[in-house]
Amino acid sequence: MYKLLLCLRYLRTRWIALASIVSVTLGVATLIVVNSVMDGFTTQMKERMHGILSDIVLETRSNTGIAQPNWYEERIRNRLGDSVAGVTTVVTLPAMMTFQHNGNSHTQQVNLIGIDQKTYASVSDFSKYLLHPENRDQLDFLLKEGGYAPDRERMQPSGWEYRRPIARYRKLVNDRVRDGRTAEEEQAAEKSRYEALQQQIQREQLQSNTAVTESQSTNADSTDPSAPANSTTPAAPSTPDDAATQTDSSVNSLMAGPGIVIPNKAQQVLQFDPEKEQRTGIVLGISLGSIRGREPDGTVQDFFFLRPGDDVQVTFPNAGTPPRGIDETFTVVDFYESKMSEYDSTFAFVPIEKLQHSRGMIDPRSGIGAVTSIQIKLKPGVDLNTARDALRDEFPPTHEFVEVRSWQETQGPLLAAVQLETTILNILLFMIIAVAGFGILATFFMIVVEKTRDIGILKSLGATGTGIATIFLGYGVLLGTVGAGVGLLCGLLFVWKINDIARVVEWITGREVFDPTVYYFDTIPTIIHPFMLCWVTLGAILIAVLASVLPSIRAARMHPVEALRYE
Amino acid sequence: MNNSDSLRHPPIPAPHMLDTKPSVPYRVVHPEESEQRRTTHSGLPSVANPMLTATGLAKAYRKHQSSVPVLKGVDFSAERGKVTAIIGQSGSGKSTLLHLLGTLDRPDEGEIAFDGQRIDCLPSRQRDQFRNNQLGMIFQFYHLLPELTLLENVLAPAMIGNGILSYWRNRRQIVERAKHLIELVGLSHRMKHRPRELSGGEMQRTAIARALVTNPSLLLADEPTGNLDQETGRTILQLLRVLNREHGLTIVMVTHDESIAQQCDSIVRLKDGRVERLTAPILRTTSV
Numbered sequence: 001m002y003k004l005l006l007c008l009r010y011l012r013t014r015w016i017a018l019a020s021i022v023s024v025t026l027g028v029a030t031l032i033v034v035n036s037v038m039d040g041f042t043t044q045m046k047e048r049m050h051g052i053l054s055d056i057v058l059e060t061r062s063n064t065g066i067a068q069p070n071w072y073e074e075r076i077r078n079r080l081g082d083s084v085a086g087v088t089t090v091v092t093l094p095a096m097m098t099f100q101h102n103g104n105s106h107t108q109q110v111n112l113i114g115i116d117q118k119t120y121a122s123v124s125d126f127s128k129y130l131l132h133p134e135n136r137d138q139l140d141f142l143l144k145e146g147g148y149a150p151d152r153e154r155m156q157p158s159g160w161e162y163r164r165p166i167a168r169y170r171k172l173v174n175d176r177v178r179d180g181r182t183a184e185e186e187q188a189a190e191k192s193r194y195e196a197l198q199q200q201i202q203r204e205q206l207q208s209n210t211a212v213t214e215s216q217s218t219n220a221d222s223t224d225p226s227a228p229a230n231s232t233t234p235a236a237p238s239t240p241d242d243a244a245t246q247t248d249s250s251v252n253s254l255m256a257g258p259g260i261v262i263p264n265k266a267q268q269v270l271q272f273d274p275e276k277e278q279r280t281g282i283v284l285g286i287s288l289g290s291i292r293g294r295e296p297d298g299t300v301q302d303f304f305f306l307r308p309g310d311d312v313q314v315t316f317p318n319a320g321t322p323p324r325g326i327d328e329t330f331t332v333v334d335f336y337e338s339k340m341s342e343y344d345s346t347f348a349f350v351p352i353e354k355l356q357h358s359r360g361m362i363d364p365r366s367g368i369g370a371v372t373s374i375q376i377k378l379k380p381g382v383d384l385n386t387a388r389d390a391l392r393d394e395f396p397p398t399h400e401f402v403e404v405r406s407w408q409e410t411q412g413p414l415l416a417a418v419q420l421e422t423t424i425l426n427i428l429l430f431m432i433i434a435v436a437g438f439g440i441l442a443t444f445f446m447i448v449v450e451k452t453r454d455i456g457i458l459k460s461l462g463a464t465g466t467g468i469a470t471i472f473l474g475y476g477v478l479l480g481t482v483g484a485g486v487g488l489l490c491g492l493l494f495v496w497k498i499n500d501i502a503r504v505v506e507w508i509t510g511r512e513v514f515d516p517t518v519y520y521f522d523t524i525p526t527i528i529h530p531f532m533l534c535w536v537t538l539g540a541i542l543i544a545v546l547a548s549v550l551p552s553i554r555a556a557r558m559h560p561v562e563a564l565r566y567e
Numbered sequence: 568m569n570n571s572d573s574l575r576h577p578p579i580p581a582p583h584m585l586d587t588k589p590s591v592p593y594r595v596v597h598p599e600e601s602e603q604r605r606t607t608h609s610g611l612p613s614v615a616n617p618m619l620t621a622t623g624l625a626k627a628y629r630k631h632q633s634s635v636p637v638l639k640g641v642d643f644s645a646e647r648g649k650v651t652a653i654i655g656q657s658g659s660g661k662s663t664l665l666h667l668l669g670t671l672d673r674p675d676e677g678e679i680a681f682d683g684q685r686i687d688c689l690p691s692r693q694r695d696q697f698r699n700n701q702l703g704m705i706f707q708f709y710h711l712l713p714e715l716t717l718l719e720n721v722l723a724p725a726m727i728g729n730g731i732l733s734y735w736r737n738r739r740q741i742v743e744r745a746k747h748l749i750e751l752v753g754l755s756h757r758m759k760h761r762p763r764e765l766s767g768g769e770m771q772r773t774a775i776a777r778a779l780v781t782n783p784s785l786l787l788a789d790e791p792t793g794n795l796d797q798e799t800g801r802t803i804l805q806l807l808r809v810l811n812r813e814h815g816l817t818i819v820m821v822t823h824d825e826s827i828a829q830q831c832d833s834i835v836r837l838k839d840g841r842v843e844r845l846t847a848p849i850l851r852t853t854s855v
């Protein structure tokens with residue numbers, strides 16, 4: 001009873017001890033904030049990564065890929081049975097993407113991914129990261145009329161709405177020559193020039209026919225080495241008409257004369273018309289086609305230098321040995337925004353058939369296309385590692401040259417780095433609390449010394465050593481609880497209002513605390529785990545109690561007489 | 568002190584001790600005691616009805632190799648219902664002796680018995696209990712707890728002696744007794760005050776009330792007036808005398824003041840760590 005009373009009284013009269021507990025409060029609050037934010041980041045990131053990556057990937061490094069994907073798929077389904085939610089085949093390639101912007105050619109490295117658009121969405125959250133609502137339902141690699149992310153001002157217009165006028169404009173620009181004449185005028189001019197040239201040639205030939213000997217003699221006189229060539233020269237005049245008609249017809253077929261009309265029409269039929277046609281569709285990671293920046297008023301925006309409707313050239317290796325680069329032109333049909341910068345800045349999705357076809361991965365006899373990886377989605381609740389181990393057993397590295405990896409292993413280093421960061425931060429912050437613990441230790445020793453006489457008095461009144469130790473231990477528990485409790489409240493409050501706080505700090509310092517151009521989140525993500533709150537709070541209390549153990553023991557051991565004599 | 572009316576009330580026994588404590592009827596004054604009073608000042612260590620006896624007490628303070636002998640074989644006895652004075656020069660070991668008697672320290676040699684039972688070799692927990700139940704102690708520097716109010720200070724021993732539960736169950740009786748004692752020492756109007764707001768005499772009276780709250784049979788006082796002016800000292804002594812007379816409280820009082828010692832029933836004189844002689848007070852008649 002007296003213990004409780006004295007504890008409370010000490011707490012009320014010893015504010016200095018409360019000061020020593022402030023560091024515990026700060027430590028606890030910081031730990032809670034840091035853990036909540038780190039957890040928020042990690043969870044968001046994991047969620048996204050898991051969404052982007054399928055659960056398990058079977059991958060080969062072979063350039064030609066797995067030749068019998070159906071057989072593999074069958075084995076996977078046999079092995080995993082009911083736990084498979086979806087399987088898809090994929091061809092992934094390192095590639096180089098080139099596009100023109102502002103008259104400059106830009107080249108970027110991409111991860112070219114050939115996907116089966118019918119099944120790919122079943123193994124990952126691919127579709128939900130696409131911008132066009134129809135593509136989110138089902139991607140068909142066809143350019144849409146418009147309606148790409150209408151909330152993004154900087155992206156409008158997109159799709160055909162964008163491609164048509166651009167193509168028309170390009171054609172206009174291409175058709176226009178430097179002095180401002182149109183193509184028809186130019187063609188007419190060219191034609192008349194050519195005709196003039198023809199007439200001149202004919203005239204010259206007539207002249208040379210009459211003066212052939214003369215010219216031959218001069219030729220032979222002037223240049224000796226040209227003499228053997230002269231043996232053919234007489235043959236040429238033998239069929240002057242032939243040559244003339246030959247040239248004439250060839251010229252006609254190209255551009256001259258009235259014959260120009262027919263081939264031109266045929267050309268129009270065969271020629272690719274960007275106003276009405278698109279190339280094979282490609283879905284680009286959004287950072288491949290945009291940069292994040294700020295409007296003059298400070299709002300964060302993506303600025304697009306590529307839009308749905310633009311054409312890009314992609315160069316990738318074919319399946320030959322040694323591989324050779326092949327070019328293909330694709331039309332951007334959508335963007336992919338997973339908000340994971342690593343993916344958004346490298347991924348480019350194209351139809352798998354296109355890749356298999358251009359790379360020569362299709363078996364000419366069976367017509368089956370090879371793939372470089374098979375992605376598997378498990379049903380919810382199925383243990384990832386068990387399924388992975390089963391597949392590793394099914395496809396042992398000793399027999400098959402495929403690698404079986406779970407999504408966590410694929411992103412293992414990144415996840416491990418984040419985990420390590422969190423752990424280290426926790427250790428460091430707990431060290432702060434431990435430092436606070438030493439502060440408490442020192443303060444408590446001082447209080448015990450200060451209270452020496454009181455301890456003697458209590459002993460003379462019959463208090464036991466344990467009773468006196470309990471006073472100081474209880475004091476430590478009380479202080480620890482108060483400190484950790486206040487820290488807990490502060491931490492929760494901070495986490496709850498973290499975005500407001502960030503804004504206030506921004507306003508005061510004029511500097512952005514949380515730059516959305518960097519992080520892709522517009523608000524700081526936080527997650528509060530009750531378990532984390534528990535261990536942080538209890539840990540802090542424990543440290544405070546541990547710090548008060550030594551002074552308590554000292555108080556308990558104090559000799560009553562010496563304590564009473566203490567002045 | 569005009570609260571002699573309240574002194575006539577029989578002390579309320581502390582409820583928690585009613586069944587645990589061997590009844591020490593300090594308020595029952597035996598009729599023959601008044602006879603014995605005349606025969607005890609013969610200087611013999613053996614008294615007719617001793618409450619506390621010590622034989623051959625030796626105590627030395629050791630520090631490293633050197634040892635400071637303070638008590639070198641002290642025989643002591645305090646008679647039930649009497650006031651015994653321990654007198655001696657400063658540094659003669661009076662406080663040391665009192666601490667030994669109060670089981671705050673262990674003697675190097677010798678035995679201490681309370682009511683015929685040895686208390687010097689009890690395990691520490693039982694000695695703590697003994698101090699709480701049977702002993703009241705007051706000191707020269709009052710030794711009140713500065714954080715607690717006067718009432719709480721008086722209640723402290725009862726709190727220490729009881730667990731939270733039994734204290735809670737008996738709190739009304741305990742508080743009533745504490746208030747009665749505070750009234751007895753004449754401080755009812757200062758109940759809520761902190762010690763530092765009290766005068767020396769008031770603090771000492773509080774200490775006396777505190778010492779009596781567990782209804783002890785023996786009061787050990789270490790120079791209770793040593794820090795007070797003469798007038799205040801006299802009221803304290805008067806209070807002690809009243810407690811002794813009216814309630815039969817046995818008192819052992821350390822003092823270095825000859826005149827105070829002379830008012831006591833018997834005197835133990837310490838010198839060089841030994842009892843010089845055991846004398847009866849000379850000025851018997853000048854008692855308060």
Ligand SMILES: Nc1ncnc2c1ncn2[C@@H]1O[C@H](COP(=O)(O)OP(=O)(O)O)[C@@H](O)[C@H]1O
Pocket residue numbers: 562628629635637655656657658659660661662663664
């Ligand atoms: N802890 C200690 N260590 C060494 N010597 C001590 C200690 N406590 C007391 N003494 C010595 O014991 C002697 C007796 O002290 P004390 O009993 O307080 O005397 P009194 O109360 O009669 O003035 C003194 O000489 C003092 O110096």
Ligand SMILES: [Mg+2]
Pocket residue numbers: 661662663
């Ligand atoms: Mg002394």
